């Protein structure tokens with residue numbers, strides 16, 4: 001008798017290939033990429049422009065379909081899912097944070113945070129939205145609209161919005177790209193808190209070695225493949241040196 005050991009991973013990519021376009025103009029954005037993201041881990045994804053970082057994030061989050069291979073999120077294989085099932089899975093198990101915050105300008109901070117629950121046909125429990133806003137340090141800004149908040153505060157609202165459904169995985173695409181150093185540090189601290197306090201898994205694309213230094217692991221992409229990996233990075237300088245090595249390959 002054979003026994004299979006099932007190790008639960010938050011996100012798994014098995015030999016993922018993503019090609020765009022056809023024939024001579026086809027571009028292979030990811031080529032046979034396999035990676036695993038453990039529960040309660042914080043991974044930064046780095047690499048030169050065009051190396052496939054966004055494609056990896058989008059495929060791992062079920063925002064984009066793979067050409068070949070498989071993606072599992074929280075143990076669910078995305079490959080055979082219909083669009084409707086994929087949308088539901090994203091709403092229930094995945095949170096997103098973008099460089100440009102992507103808040104709804106006409107809604108207050110608390111309405112923005114409540115939105116994913118409404119879209120999922122759920123109601124916020126009393127105090128739930130305020131509690132999440134308090135967690136990101138914005139209890140006193142609940143009634144403000146995005147235009148009345150600083151960039152750093154807007155990104156904190158976006159993090160609260162991503163966390164309100166208690167997703168297994170948080171995908172962040174250059175979350176500090178539009179922020180100054182102090183606001184970036186606060187955002188990274190909140191992503192770290194999601195890992196430590198709520199055992200959520202964070203996958204963050206960044207080109208900033210300082211941001212990547214907050215992660216437990218850095219994956220380096222080059223030409224659509226994983227070219228290098230750094231576990232427990234010692235700091236931004238070590239990460240920058242690895243990036244430089246990649247870029248001069």
Ligand code: ADP
Nearest residue numbers: 020027028029048049050051052053054055056
């Ligand atoms: P990165 O995020 O590292 O800059 P991307 O994942 O955006 O890289 O892109 C990887 C490669 O795939 C690039 O050559 C890019 O031009 C190509 N690519 C990405 N998205 C598309 C698309 N929708 N259509 C055609 N080519 C694309």
